[in-house]
Amino acid sequence: MSEFDLPRRLAAEALGTALLVATVVGSGIMAETLTKDVALALLGNTLPTGAILVVLITILGPISGAHFNPAVSLVFALRRELTPREALFYVAAQIAGGIAGTMLAHAMFALPLLDASLKMRTGGAQWLAEAVAAFGLVATILAGIRFNRAAVPWLVGLYITAAYWFTASTSFANPAVAIARSLTNTFSGIRPTDLPGFIAAETCGAIIALILMSWLLRESDKARAVLKEARP
Amino acid sequence: MSEFDLPRRLAAEALGTALLVATVVGSGIMAETLTKDVALALLGNTLPTGAILVVLITILGPISGAHFNPAVSLVFALRRELTPREALFYVAAQIAGGIAGTMLAHAMFALPLLDASLKMRTGGAQWLAEAVAAFGLVATILAGIRFNRAAVPWLVGLYITAAYWFTASTSFANPAVAIARSLTNTFSGIRPTDLPGFIAAETCGAIIALILMSWLLRESDKARAVLKEARP
Amino acid sequence: MSEFDLPRRLAAEALGTALLVATVVGSGIMAETLTKDVALALLGNTLPTGAILVVLITILGPISGAHFNPAVSLVFALRRELTPREALFYVAAQIAGGIAGTMLAHAMFALPLLDASLKMRTGGAQWLAEAVAAFGLVATILAGIRFNRAAVPWLVGLYITAAYWFTASTSFANPAVAIARSLTNTFSGIRPTDLPGFIAAETCGAIIALILMSWLLRESDKARAVLKEARP
Amino acid sequence: MSEFDLPRRLAAEALGTALLVATVVGSGIMAETLTKDVALALLGNTLPTGAILVVLITILGPISGAHFNPAVSLVFALRRELTPREALFYVAAQIAGGIAGTMLAHAMFALPLLDASLKMRTGGAQWLAEAVAAFGLVATILAGIRFNRAAVPWLVGLYITAAYWFTASTSFANPAVAIARSLTNTFSGIRPTDLPGFIAAETCGAIIALILMSWLLRESDKARAVLKEARP
Numbered sequence: 001m002s003e004f005d006l007p008r009r010l011a012a013e014a015l016g017t018a019l020l021v022a023t024v025v026g027s028g029i030m031a032e033t034l035t036k037d038v039a040l041a042l043l044g045n046t047l048p049t050g051a052i053l054v055v056l057i058t059i060l061g062p063i064s065g066a067h068f069n070p071a072v073s074l075v076f077a078l079r080r081e082l083t084p085r086e087a088l089f090y091v092a093a094q095i096a097g098g099i100a101g102t103m104l105a106h107a108m109f110a111l112p113l114l115d116a117s118l119k120m121r122t123g124g125a126q127w128l129a130e131a132v133a134a135f136g137l138v139a140t141i142l143a144g145i146r147f148n149r150a151a152v153p154w155l156v157g158l159y160i161t162a163a164y165w166f167t168a169s170t171s172f173a174n175p176a177v178a179i180a181r182s183l184t185n186t187f188s189g190i191r192p193t194d195l196p197g198f199i200a201a202e203t204c205g206a207i208i209a210l211i212l213m214s215w216l217l218r219e220s221d222k223a224r225a226v227l228k229e230a231r232p
Numbered sequence: 233m234s235e236f237d238l239p240r241r242l243a244a245e246a247l248g249t250a251l252l253v254a255t256v257v258g259s260g261i262m263a264e265t266l267t268k269d270v271a272l273a274l275l276g277n278t279l280p281t282g283a284i285l286v287v288l289i290t291i292l293g294p295i296s297g298a299h300f301n302p303a304v305s306l307v308f309a310l311r312r313e314l315t316p317r318e319a320l321f322y323v324a325a326q327i328a329g330g331i332a333g334t335m336l337a338h339a340m341f342a343l344p345l346l347d348a349s350l351k352m353r354t355g356g357a358q359w360l361a362e363a364v365a366a367f368g369l370v371a372t373i374l375a376g377i378r379f380n381r382a383a384v385p386w387l388v389g390l391y392i393t394a395a396y397w398f399t400a401s402t403s404f405a406n407p408a409v410a411i412a413r414s415l416t417n418t419f420s421g422i423r424p425t426d427l428p429g430f431i432a433a434e435t436c437g438a439i440i441a442l443i444l445m446s447w448l449l450r451e452s453d454k455a456r457a458v459l460k461e462a463r464p
Numbered sequence: 465m466s467e468f469d470l471p472r473r474l475a476a477e478a479l480g481t482a483l484l485v486a487t488v489v490g491s492g493i494m495a496e497t498l499t500k501d502v503a504l505a506l507l508g509n510t511l512p513t514g515a516i517l518v519v520l521i522t523i524l525g526p527i528s529g530a531h532f533n534p535a536v537s538l539v540f541a542l543r544r545e546l547t548p549r550e551a552l553f554y555v556a557a558q559i560a561g562g563i564a565g566t567m568l569a570h571a572m573f574a575l576p577l578l579d580a581s582l583k584m585r586t587g588g589a590q591w592l593a594e595a596v597a598a599f600g601l602v603a604t605i606l607a608g609i610r611f612n613r614a615a616v617p618w619l620v621g622l623y624i625t626a627a628y629w630f631t632a633s634t635s636f637a638n639p640a641v642a643i644a645r646s647l648t649n650t651f652s653g654i655r656p657t658d659l660p661g662f663i664a665a666e667t668c669g670a671i672i673a674l675i676l677m678s679w680l681l682r683e684s685d686k687a688r689a690v691l692k693e694a695r696p
Numbered sequence: 697m698s699e700f701d702l703p704r705r706l707a708a709e710a711l712g713t714a715l716l717v718a719t720v721v722g723s724g725i726m727a728e729t730l731t732k733d734v735a736l737a738l739l740g741n742t743l744p745t746g747a748i749l750v751v752l753i754t755i756l757g758p759i760s761g762a763h764f765n766p767a768v769s770l771v772f773a774l775r776r777e778l779t780p781r782e783a784l785f786y787v788a789a790q791i792a793g794g795i796a797g798t799m800l801a802h803a804m805f806a807l808p809l810l811d812a813s814l815k816m817r818t819g820g821a822q823w824l825a826e827a828v829a830a831f832g833l834v835a836t837i838l839a840g841i842r843f844n845r846a847a848v849p850w851l852v853g854l855y856i857t858a859a860y861w862f863t864a865s866t867s868f869a870n871p872a873v874a875i876a877r878s879l880t881n882t883f884s885g886i887r888p889t890d891l892p893g894f895i896a897a898e899t900c901g902a903i904i905a906l907i908l909m910s911w912l913l914r915e916s917d918k919a920r921a922v923l924k925e926a927r928p
Contacts, residue, residue: 008912015912019832026862035735039267039276044735046279048858051746055855058847059839063912108828108864110821125342132340136251143291151290157854158389159287162280166258168340216240216247216295271499271508278511357574364572368483375523383522390621391519394512398490400572448472448479448527503731503740510743589806596804600715607755615754622853623751626744630722632804680704680711680759 004063006089012064013090014097016056020068021101021180022108023052028187029109041187042164050161057153066153069174070094071134071206072141078210091176098180106184117182117189126169127201133163133173134205142213175199236295238321244296245322246329248288252300253333253412254340255284260419261341273419274396282393289385298385301406302326303366303438304373310442323408330412338416349414349421358401359433365395365403366437374445407431468527470553476528477554478561480520484532485565485644486572487516492651493573505651506628514625521617530617533638534558535598535670536605542674555640562644570648581646581653585633591665593633598669600627601637606677639663700759702785708760709786710793712752716764717797717876718804719748724883725805737883738860746857753849762849765870766790767830767902768837774906787872794876802880813878813885822865823897829859829869830901838909871895 004012024045031044057066067073070091077087103113140159144152163171172178172190178199182192190198236244256277263276289298299305302323309319335345372391376384395403404410404422410431414424422430468476488509495508521530531537534555541551567577604623608616627635636642636654642663646656654662700708720741727740753762763769766787773783799809836855840848859867868874868886874895878888886894 003915011912022828023858023862026864027858030738030861030864031735034738035733037267037269037272037733037735039263039269039272040733040735040739042262042266043272043276043279044739044861047739047742048861050283051854052858052862055836055851055858058844058851059836062843104828105862108821108825108862110819110864123342125340129340132254132336140287140291147294148290155287155290158283162255162259162284162287165262165276165280166255166284166337166340168258168262168342216243219235269499269501269504271495271501271504274494274498275504275508275511282515355574357572361572364486364568372519372523379526380522387519387522390515394487394491394516394519397494397508397512398487398516398569398572400490400494400574448475451467501731501733501736503727503733503736506726506730507736507740507743514747587806589804593804596718596800604751604755611758612754619751619754622747626719626723626748626751629726629740629744630719630748630801630804632722632726632806680707683699 006086009064010089010093012060012066013068013093014100016060016064016066017068017094017097017176017180018101018104019056020049020052021098021177022105023048023101024177024188025102025181025184025186026105026108028184029105029111032187042170045170045187046161046164049164050157052157053160054153054157057156061153064090068094068097068176069137070176071174071202072138074203075138075142075206075210078207094176095179098176099183102180102183111186114183115185117185117191119185119189119191120194121169121190122194122197127197129167129169130172130198130201131205131208133167133169133171134202135209136163136205137173138206138209139213142209143217146217169198172198173202173205175202178202238318241296242321242325244292245299245325246332248292248296248298249300249326249329249408249412250333250336251288252281252284253330253409254337255280256409256420257334257413257416257418258337258340260416261337261343264419274402277402277419278393278396281396282389284389285392286385286389289388293385296322300326300329300408301369302408303406303434304370306435307370307374307438307442310439326408327411330408331415334412334415343418346415347417349417349423351417351421351423352426353401353422354426354429359429361399361401362404362430362433363437363440365399365401365405366434367441368395368437369405370438370441371445374441375449378449401430404430405434405437407434410434470550473528474553474557476524476530477532477557478564480524480528480530481532481558481561481640481644482565482568483520484513484516485562485641486569487512488641488652489566489645489648489650490569490572492648493569493575496651506634509634509651510625510628513628514621517624518617518621521620525617528554532558532561532640533601534640535638535666536602538667539602539606539670539674542671558640559643562640563647566644566647575650578647579649581649581655583649583653583655584658585654586658586661590633591661593631594636594662594665595669595672597627597631597633597635597637598666599673600669602670602673603677606673607681610681633662636662637666637669639666642666702782705760706785706789708756709763709789710796712756712760712762713764713790713793713872713876714797714800715752716745716748717794717873718801719744720873720884721798721877721880721882722801722804724880725801725807728883738866741866741883742857742860745860746853749856750849750853753852757849760786764790764793764872765833766872767870767898768834770899771834771838771902771906774903790872791875794872795879798876798879807882810879811881813881813887815881815885815887816890817865817886818890818893823893825863825865826868826894826897827901827904829863829865829867830898831905832859832901833869834902834905835909838905839913842913865894868894869898869901871898874898 027048028045031041060066073087073090076082106113140155144155181188182190259280260277263273292298305319305322308314338345372387376387413420413422491512492509495505524530537551537554540546570577604619608619645654723744724741727737756762769783769786772778802809836851840851877884877886
């Protein structure tokens with residue numbers, strides 16, 4: 001479908017996830033270094049993340065689709081827009097890119113390249129928050145593609161801007177990013193032992209969104225009949 | 233008019249209002265938890281609300297029109313773009329969705345699901361502010377639809393971003409959201425007893441906007457004559 | 465040129481200037497009420513102003529051109545896109561609308577409707593800042609119209625967002641808004657005695673921009689020749 | 697290629713770089729004057745810079761390409777879209793404009809026109825940060841031009857908004873701006889002796905981006921074959 005061969009699509013997924021994670025982790029380090037007000041630190045974490053998402057999805061989307069997120073690749077595999085083999089390669093590229101992003105952020109801030117997080121993020125409320133975060137992200141992507149494909153980079157950037165604040169977990173919503181963030185003991189970190197709960201919750205939220213949006217976005221019988229006549 | 237059947241339109245109204253309220257209430261809880269500076273808390277409440285409005289109106293607008301607001305549905309009913317029956321169903325879906333949104337936000341932050349607000353918001357200045365807030369919202373929507381329909385999600389998101397700060401009431405501008413916010417005793421709450429004043433003021437503001445914009449946006453006689461000739 | 469008659473164009477100028485001033489003054493009151501940090505207050509003043517400009521220019525621009533600013537109307541009069549008579553009516557509508565905006569903001573915040581400002585804003589550096597602010601605004605509008613008319617609301621909103629911070633005067637850049645702001649003794653006020661200096665500086669900046677951009681944007685001889693041949 | 701002659705293209709480069717630097721330096725002065733919280737000051741520096749970039753690239757891009765940056769002009773010279781002579785003139789205009797921008801900001805804030813910075817910015821981590829900043833900027837520009845040219849002003853503005861926070865150096869990413877910022881002893885300054893390291897790092901980052909994106913964006917053989925057939 002893409003005019004780009006698989007190696008370049010995987011490079012785009014790895015590069016995009018790396019820059020996304022470098023932004024999340026790097027801006028978190030910058031923010032907590034500069035202020036003691038945690039709301040201000042979260043703002044200094046939110047705006048760069050939302051902004052870079054618009055950029056990365058616009059410039060890499062035409063190459064790989066700009067998933068940067070195993071939950072999103074899973075949804076596209078379930079929709080048969082990605083083969084299982086492609087999806088596996090995508091996920092591997094995303095995880096590798098994400099970890100490289102953490103290392104890059106640490107190197108720029110003169111920190112040890114990898115450092116397991118001690119920040120506890122667990123419990124039912126946090127898991128619900130992650131499920132909601134991933135639900136909203138996938139719903140935004142699927143309806144955005146249906147109704148206004150050109151706006152998708154903006155929609156995702158704005159959605160994550162909101163979700164950083166309205167979900168109690170600050171909206172990871174992305175298993176590859178969660179893994180990469182388990183390797184930084186800074187503002188945006190998560191304990192490695194808390195990863196399974198987050199990843200499971202994100203996957204559930206994504207699948208629920210796929211099911212709900214399949215119903216909500218389905219062409220109606222009437223519309224299909226009209227379209228059928230219109231198509232020769 | 234919409235290719236979508238009524239059940240899905242109502243689902244879109246309920247889902248959109250739920251996510252809107254979850255954002256307003258959730259980001260308010262996040263903000264007041266993280267900082268003691270109320271201006272910063274309001275900023276942490278404003279940006280997510282403006283951002284999610286752009287997203288929700290873009291992705292759900294093609295299904296239901298993305299009112300999420302009984303005052304807006306009333307305006308469209310008065311313009312005969314919604315039957316009275318549809319409008320009633322819309323309002324019911326908005327109120328139900330809004331309350332679900334409060335419950336969702338509370339669940340994510342591990343709070344009791346519903347908790348009546350104690351925050352007093354009443355008096356002539358507050359009611360004027362709400363009337364202005366709803367006036368501006370409806371004027372934005374009606375003129376936006378007339379001149380640049382594709383921009384409406386952005387216009388509404390930006391308008392509310394401004395109105396959170398320039399109206400003394402932080403711009404509820406929405407009876408369904410006001411009801412939902414009466415059930416949270418957090419940053420964004422409003423005492424249930426203060427609801428009637430807010431809802432009456434919002435309705436007045438919306439109707440004044442409808443009247444004023446009907447005059448301001450009316451095609452001139454000359455333009456109508458030109459268009460009449462142009463149309464066979 | 466506009467399909468709208470003069471009364472409605474003047475109503476659009478008055479309404480737009482009123483809502484613009486209500487936003488500037490109202491968000492200033494809100495901000496200084498909520499925080500002691502002046503940078504945060506300026507941020508709470510900047511974001512609503514930038515946001516409402518995008519909205520107001522989009523929804524009222526097709527009616528009146530959305531000047532909301534005597535310096536801008538002067539520029540269009542000098543470019544002969546507005547007759548002197550129209551320009552005078554525009555300026556009167558802008559000043560009247562601006563004063564109404566201050567009164568509206570005060571009423572919403574339960575303050576006396578009008579209250580002369582005591583905030584000193586004078587001296588060569590401030591005047592330079594106002595000249596630069598108006599220069600940039602007019603340059604943005606003229607080049608925006610030439611190259612990307614649909615983007616002008618965004619360009620003006622973003623320009624003012626920047627100019628609030630990079631000019632030492634926080635960028636009034638607008639004689640009608642300056643007059644309206646002389647009548648509020650709050651965050652955004654200016655002493656009435658400081659008005660002449662501001663208005664003179666803004667007018668100078670606007671005219672310099674008109675001259676410079678006339679040269680910079682002029683079609684080259686070659687381009688004109690090509691266009692001449694292309695036009696029958 | 698441009699319909700504009702070289703003098704006007706150079707004027708656009710000088711004017712744009714001057715206003716960009718005036719924004720960076722001026723908003724830095726405003727911010728550090730108004731608050732003691734450094735994160736808030738950085739936010740007050742970030743938002744104006746991102747906003748003015750969108751404006752300047754939109755209004756001056758059609759004249760000169762809106763590089764405002766010797767590293768970007770170098771990349772376009774290497775791509776043979778600028779002759780070496782044009783590139784040299786561009787760089788001279790950018791440096792002269794940048795210095796004028798610092799002087800303008802100082803004059804508006806009633807400071808001595810030029811004042812060498814004492815702020816140390818050096819060492820391997822800072823240089824890595826600058827290389828990453830310039831890499832991301834050039835990658836954004838090249839892919840943006842390829843896939844969505846109209847969005848480039850937004851992409852650059854958003855990229856720099858993010859890079860101010862995720863790079864440890866707050867993302868100068870521009871040798872002409874760095875030179876201009878060495879002449880202000882305020883928030884955004886850099887010691888003149890630290891310039892060579894920054895400029896070298898930025899140049900390296902830009903060239904690496906050119907190489908990587910040339911591979912990533914290359915039309916595939918298949919696509920080229922299809923296009924070849926399509927073109928007569």
